[in-house]
Amino acid sequence: MRSTTGTIVIVGGSVAATTASDALRQQGHDGPITVLSQESYAPYVRPPLSKAVLKGTEPVESVFMTALPSDVTLRTGARATGLDADRRRVLLADGEEVPYDGLFLATGARARRLGSSPGELVVRDLDDALALRDRLAIARSALIIGGGFLGMEIASSARSLGVEVTVIDRDPHLVRQFGRRLAARLTAAATAEGVVLARAAGGVELLGGGEEVTGVRTGSGTVHEADLVITAVGCRPNVEWLAGTGLASPAGVCVDSRCRVRPDIVAAGDLVARLHGPGGLRRTPHWANALDQARVAAAALVRGGEAPIYRPRPFFWTEQWGLDIKIAGEIRPGTELSVLDGSLDEGGALVQWTLDGRPVAAGTVNRRVPIGRLHKLAAPAPAA
Ligand SMILES: Cc1cc2nc3c(=O)[nH]c(=O)nc-3n(C[C@H](O)[C@H](O)[C@H](O)COP(=O)(O)OP(=O)(O)OC[C@H]3O[C@@H](n4cnc5c(N)ncnc54)[C@H](O)[C@@H]3O)c2cc1C
Incomplete structure (x- = not known):
């Protein structure tokens, strides 16, 4: 864009979006900035949702981020449903068209689901976490599908509330994320708390009818039942609103070394897919990645090719057991x-x-x- 006065629209309402609005000002952008978020809440952080919020050890209010600068317009309840990149317009669900000179894509990701029943519980946003917290308060047992870091955090929180927990995964729990030795340390801590760790190499099928999920059947025919069935099996990039623009694929939004999609459009966070190995695209859906990419992308939107290039510095954390x-x-x-x-x-x-x-x-x-x-x-x- 190479301008400091045009209108920048940021689509998304979480860490990539809020970091972008700060970073754009730091880069000297003086023009209007509008953040379009589909959420009904002001921006909040997700990491505590599976930890302190679920356990009830922190007040819910603690998840909200500090307010955006007063010269940034935040529009909640504003869901982008389309983009006209030639006319530089974001299309909203209510039919409004929002014009821009520079566009920042930060629509992140949503939970990947195994089925379509509302009885399949997930933890992706604040409402998910609050609803699950209420259900955990009266449940006796929970089945968690997915033994990665999110599934195991949910398991740890549920167990701390006295719920009987079983965690099922295709692969050995946490080994892919932490390697064998640290995974062994964590799974030993989980089993010491009385959590059952089960394997289902062939995946699982959700059981139940209508709005209820009552359990799962594994590929080998074993049935596990519980009061609650929670899936934590990864996330999918929120790119459907970019359909027809050629800017996104189901794998995410592909960016260059400065997080640019094209000169007037940049992207950061969980929706970004970067080249990884020959022909492969990979997303890194972690907090620090969203933060780092948002700073680089903001610089690129203001300074173009003079902005520094993005050098990944992978970092993440988890709390469990x-x-x-x-x-x-x-x-x-x-x-x-x-x-x-x-x-x-x-x-x-x-x-x-x-x-x-x-x-x-x-x-x-x-x-x-x-x-x-x-x-x-x-x-x-x-x-x-
Ligand atoms: C429960 C949970 C726990 C986590 N814990 C950790 C952790 O311990 N450590 C760690 O490193 N990472 C953790 N993460 C990952 C981390 O939170 C994410 O990497 C980070 O939130 C990504 O930020 P983002 O802004 O790219 O996307 P998101 O956080 O997904 O935000 C995208 C925003 O865009 C909005 N949006 C989507 N589509 C539209 C649309 N069409 N129009 C308008 N707005 C839209 C969404 O509602 C959302 O507000 C956790 C994630 C979850 C869900």
Whole structure:
């Protein structure tokens, strides 16, 4: 766009969108900024939804972000349903057309569902979390499908409320996300709390009728039943409103090295897919990624090719079973974990993962270590 005075429209209402509005001002954009969010709430953060909000240990109000700057217009209940990129107009559900000079795509992702019944519970937005919290208060048992970090966080929260919990996954729980050793530490903590971890290599079929999901049947025919069935099986990018523009595929919105889709349109966060390996597209639906991409994309919208390029610095955290875990870098298949300090089994630990002898990730379990140090341990600077 290379202008500091045109109108910028940001579509989305969460961390990528709010970071974008701040970053655009920091980049010297003086023109109008409008944030179009389909939510009925002001912007809030999602990570506590599966943790403190579900457990009821933090007031719900704590999830709301600080207000946007007074010179940024936030429109809630404004759902984008289409885009006319040639005429530079965002189309809203009520038929209104919102013109822009520069457009910021930040519509994130939604929970991937296994079926279409409202009885299949998910945790993606605030209403999901509040509804599940109310259901957990009176449920005796919960079945969680998906043993990744989100499913295990929900399991941990549900168990802390006294609910009997079973978590079913196709693969060994948490191994893909954390590698064998740390996954073993976490799953041992889960089973010590009385949680049942079950495998269903062939996936599951939801059981029940109408508005109810009463259980699942695994590929081998085993039936699991529970008061609540919650799925945590990944997320899908919110790109349907971009249909027909050629700017998105079911994998997400593909961006260049500065998070640009085209010179007047940028994108950041959970809806962005980046090239990964030959011909592959991959999204990184983590908080830190949304934040970092939003800053780069905002700079690119204002400064074009003079903006810095995006250099991924993977980082994420999780809290479950009383363990607070932070990880910088990427744990890939075949990585080996070494404990640099402390112990994985008691107290806390600083750990590093290597692949073919080369560090690729570093993390902490119940330890406070500056994130910058973790990034250095994950990817040490080459020797001079
Ligand atoms: C329960 C939960 C726990 C998590 N915990 C962690 C964690 O511990 N650590 C971590 O690193 N990450 C965590 N994440 C992931 C992290 O929250 C996301 O990566 C982050 O929220 C992505 O931000 P975003 O702005 O790109 O997208 P989103 O947060 O998905 O926000 C997109 C926004 O756009 C709005 N929108 C969508 N479509 C439209 C439309 N057509 N028109 C207008 N508005 C629209 C949506 O309503 C939403 O407000 C968690 C996610 C969830 C759901």
